[in-house]
């Protein structure tokens with residue numbers, strides 16, 4: 001199977017999301033050593049923002065695009081290819097201002113592509129068709145405070161999970177598991193406890209989930 005490991009933290013050694021994303025992939029490979037991992041690191045490459053010419057190119061049917069349009073979409077095509085090739089997406093991100101960090105939002109805007117990850121037919125009863133199939137997503141969210149998980153005291157402020165679940169469903173990724181690691185701002189024992197809890201949850205998920213991917 002193919003894993004796409006996506007890191008969105010601009011921090012390296014101090015990043016809690018990266019640490020847990022790496023742990024997830026290590027554990028995965030311990031069970032399935034022959035699986036292949038592609039690492040897309042938004043710390044070293046931030047996808048470009050959408051521009052007017054990008055929109056024009058994306059909404060021109062592929063067969064009618066000129067060279068400039070193909071160049072305009074080259075990064076987006078690469079990022080969509082990576083996602084399409086993946087059976088499993090492992091996304092690790094920091095919560096910034098209660099939502100996605102902007103580098104990850106730029107990635108999202110590049111991979112939600114008409115004709116590639118969703119289709120639109122204005123005459124259909126349901127005009128939107130997701131085009132991705134058979135993918136699982138595991139999302140690790142690092143936060144400064146804690147309690148952002150569903151049912152937690154901060155969930156009402158969590159604009160990461162509802163946003164990502166909506167996006168994933170829109171393009172056809174319908175099996176998604178979230179892990180949270182909070183308390184970065186508090187540090188010390190409170191952070192250690194969060195790291196240990198998230199690590200345990202990942203270990204348990206990978207050992208007990210009877211998923212197609214882990215079978």
Ligand SMILES: Cc1cc2nc3c(=O)[nH]c(=O)nc-3n(C[C@H](O)[C@H](O)[C@H](O)COP(=O)(O)O)c2cc1C
Pocket residue numbers: 009010011014015016017018093094095096097098099142143144145146184185
């Ligand atoms: C620009 C910025 C915005 C942040 N916004 C929030 C926030 O809205 N809620 C929160 O709990 N923590 C917030 N934090 C803290 C980070 O989510 C926390 O440090 C997290 O551990 C970062 O992920 P990383 O450890 O993978 O780098 C923010 C940090 C920065 C730098």
